[in-house]
Amino acid sequence: MKxxxxxxxxxxxxxxxxxxxxxxxxxxxxxxxxxADSLEQGSYELMIDNMVKFSTGYIQVQDVMYDExxxxxxxxxxxxxxxxxxxxxxxxxxxxxxxxQSFALxxxxxxxxxxxxxxxxxxxxxxxxxxxxxxxxxxYLTDKDTAVLLAEGLAGILSLDVGxxxxxxxxxxxxxxxxxxxxxxGIVKLSVPELNNNTVYMPLATAQWFYAAPDRLSxxxxxxxxxxxxxxxxARLNEAxxxxxxxxxxxxxxxxxxLKMMQMDRAGSQVIIYILYIVIGFGLFGTIxxxxxxxxxxFAMLISIGMKRYQLAVVCLLESFFMSFIGVIIGMxxxxxxxxxFNKNPIPLKGEMAELLIDYGFEPVMPTSIAPxxxxxxxxxxxxxxxxxxxxxxxxxxxxxVINHTK
Amino acid sequence: MAVIKTLDLEKxxxxxxxxxxxxxxxxxxIEKGEFTAIVGPSGSGKTTLLxxxxxxxxxxxxxxxxxxxxxxxxxxxxxxxxxxxxIGFVFQSYNLIPxxxxxxxxxxxxxxxxxxxxxxxxxxxxxxxxxxxxxxFDVRPNKLSGGQQQRVAVARALASRPKFILADEPxxxxxxxxxxNLLDIxxxxxxxxxxxxxxxxxxxxxxxxxxxxxxxVDGAISKDEQFNQ
Ligand SMILES: Nc1ncnc2c1ncn2[C@@H]1O[C@H](COP(=O)(O)OP(=O)(O)OP(=O)(O)O)[C@@H](O)[C@H]1O
Ligand SMILES: [Mg+2]
Numbered sequence: 001m002k003x004x005x006x007x008x009x010x011x012x013x014x015x016x017x018x019x020x021x022x023x024x025x026x027x028x029x030x031x032x033x034x035x036a037d038s039l040e041q042g043s044y045e046l047m048i049d050n051m052v053k054f055s056t057g058y059i060q061v062q063d064v065m066y067d068e069x070x071x072x073x074x075x076x077x078x079x080x081x082x083x084x085x086x087x088x089x090x091x092x093x094x095x096x097x098x099x100x101q102s103f104a105l106x107x108x109x110x111x112x113x114x115x116x117x118x119x120x121x122x123x124x125x126x127x128x129x130x131x132x133x134x135x136x137x138x139x140y141l142t143d144k145d146t147a148v149l150l151a152e153g154l155a156g157i158l159s160l161d162v163g164x165x166x167x168x169x170x171x172x173x174x175x176x177x178x179x180x181x182x183x184x185x186g187i188v189k190l191s192v193p194e195l196n197n198n199t200v201y202m203p204l205a206t207a208q209w210f211y212a213a214p215d216r217l218s219x220x221x222x223x224x225x226x227x228x229x230x231x232x233x234x235a236r237l238n239e240a241x242x243x244x245x246x247x248x249x250x251x252x253x254x255x256x257x258x259l260k261m262m263q264m265d266r267a268g269s270q271v272i273i274y275i276l277y278i279v280i281g282f283g284l285f286g287t288i289x290x291x292x293x294x295x296x297x298x299f300a301m302l303i304s305i306g307m308k309r310y311q312l313a314v315v316c317l318l319e320s321f322f323m324s325f326i327g328v329i330i331g332m333x334x335x336x337x338x339x340x341x342f343n344k345n346p347i348p349l350k351g352e353m354a355e356l357l358i359d360y361g362f363e364p365v366m367p368t369s370i371a372p373x374x375x376x377x378x379x380x381x382x383x384x385x386x387x388x389x390x391x392x393x394x395x396x397x398x399x400x401x402v403i404n405h406t407k
Numbered sequence: 408m409a410v411i412k413t414l415d416l417e418k419x420x421x422x423x424x425x426x427x428x429x430x431x432x433x434x435x436x437i438e439k440g441e442f443t444a445i446v447g448p449s450g451s452g453k454t455t456l457l458x459x460x461x462x463x464x465x466x467x468x469x470x471x472x473x474x475x476x477x478x479x480x481x482x483x484x485x486x487x488x489x490x491x492x493x494i495g496f497v498f499q500s501y502n503l504i505p506x507x508x509x510x511x512x513x514x515x516x517x518x519x520x521x522x523x524x525x526x527x528x529x530x531x532x533x534x535x536x537x538x539x540x541x542x543x544f545d546v547r548p549n550k551l552s553g554g555q556q557q558r559v560a561v562a563r564a565l566a567s568r569p570k571f572i573l574a575d576e577p578x579x580x581x582x583x584x585x586x587x588n589l590l591d592i593x594x595x596x597x598x599x600x601x602x603x604x605x606x607x608x609x610x611x612x613x614x615x616x617x618x619x620x621x622x623x624v625d626g627a628i629s630k631d632e633q634f635n636q
Contacts, residue, residue, distance in 0.1 A: 305517055
């Protein structure tokens with residue numbers, strides 16, 4: 001075996017130019033595939049990150065029914081028992097953001113409009129998504145306030161500004177009527193257009209009073225100390241919580257629609273990578289074919305003098321293994337610094353694309369992902385393709401008719 | 408006892424549109440220790456005969472026995488193994504593995520025979536010395552002349568301790584001096600070590616080195632002469 005390895009290794013360096021081309025094409029395939037995948041995954045990661053950090057949180061504790069029917073009648077009861085359970089998770093939970101949320105009608109003298117009335121703990125909410133930084137007029141809420149924060153778009157629609165009064169009418173907990181008049185304390189600009197056109201923020205207590213649902217919440221957003229432990233914490237929460245009333249859901253569940261959409265999107269762009277694989281594959285195959293033409297007499301000689309066909313095939317496979325391996329390893333080594341750099345310094349976007357992203361509440365940048373899975377998957381795929389192509393000489397070793405090539 | 412025996416060997420090539428009868432009822436016996444030249448005009452069937460006797464090709468009809476073992480019915484794998492154990496080959500060109508040194512090339516066949524490293528080294532060096540390549544152990548084929556390459560090929564063919572060595576036109580690509588040199592080495596090996604050698608050639612210069620000359624014409628043996636030197 002040692003001699004076969006030596007033989008294969010020396011054969012690679014026999015025609016340096018050709019081996020260089022082969023290795024370079026494997027290298028290029030790895031470089032391109034990883035970069036493309038990494039860029040795409042990177043923007044997904046950023047999108048998910050944005051969603052998780054500013055909207056859903058990593059974990060939510062909800063009433064068991066809320067997920068199916070997210071209405072005012074399926075609020076969870078935030079009592080001491082629940083607090084006590086959560087206290088046990090001290091150390092793995094960083095902080096908790098309570099929210100109560102439902103739809104209500106907002107009215108002025110002349111206009112009405114459906115709105116999303118969200119009760120928040122001003123301090124916790126701010127820690128979660130830095131809401132106060134988006135206040136463009138007036139001031140941010142405190143938990144003692146009985147005032148509201150209006151989203152900028154909604155304020156425009158209702159022609160309201162700081163100091164004006166907002167009337168809200170809706171349905172409260174278990175059929176109660178919800179109604180109230182609140183002064184507008186501030187105007188806040190929300191980046192997601194839909195939310196910017198319909199959100200009314202109230203301090204939690206005020207909202208609970210409004211909805212006639214004291215101590216009740218739509219969801220408790222849980223921020224883990226280490227987001228990587230999300231799944232485990234979710235599972236442990238579900239064990240600890242009374243499953244008759246509560247359920248803990250991870251962002252993977254809460255954002256499942258978005259994740260599915262991304263997967264479908266990814267499938268599309270994978271096609272481009274597949275085309276790349278094919279192009280590179282044919283290039284490699286061409287080099288291998290020329291090599292076979294040059295070496296066919298040597299192969300015939302080897303089998304003639306008594307080398308078993310499988311032994312020759314092993315040498316061929318070792319050769320393509322070495323070349324693919326070198327290509328893949330160098331490819332990864334070359335790619336990593338690039339990908340790493342653009343992960344730390346995301347490519348800024350300009351123009352329409354950037355505005356679109358800003359409108360949706362995302363940073364207008366294209367970071368790369370440095371998830372090891374990308375490197376591993378792409379490297380393995382390219383490696384396997386190269387090996388498959390390398391099967392051809394091995395196949396030839398089995399099929400070769402020595403008589404035609406010994407002259 | 409004959410080391411090689413053929414019985415009514417026939418070979419018909421059908422690959423061209425007119426079938427070619429390359430061998431026609433060839434009956435041949437070669438004894439241990441003979442030094443035989445197969446001669447004849449181009450296309451007379453020399454290569455075809457050597458290929459079939461060497462187990463590289465199958466006859467259309469007839470049989471080949473090597474030490475009374477019929478080889479023409481063997482399966483490909485068994486035949487490869489049989490060649491490895493019993494037959495040494497020297498081809499006209501492309502004899503050596505380009506990436507291996509002279510010594511490694513000679514060792515290679517013993518490696519395929521699973522000989523010990525020590526024996527491989529010892530024997531490879533001994534054989535290379537015997538063919539006058541003592542100073543070229545670590546040289547790769549592309550740094551050797553055609554004659555030197557053929558000498559390494561002879562050493563390689565000997566290394567496996569075969570029953571006989573087949574050489575199809577071993578001097579075809581060599582200048583006169585190298586051709587004589589190679590044949591002298593082969594003759595000496597035959598004389599001193601009783602190696603059985605069969606070579607084909609249409610080179611008049613080297614025929615006289617052989618002790619038996621078989622002449623083929625149109626695929627049939629037309630003359631079979633013995634010489635005593
Ligand atoms: N693979 C083949 N397919 C068809 N015909 C072949 C094949 N090999 C040899 N022949 C034919 O068989 C006959 C004998 O060929 P062979 O090569 O054995 O002759 P040779 O004596 O070795 O000739 P040379 O001195 O030119 O090497 C020739 O007519 C040749 O054309
Ligand atoms: Mg010939």
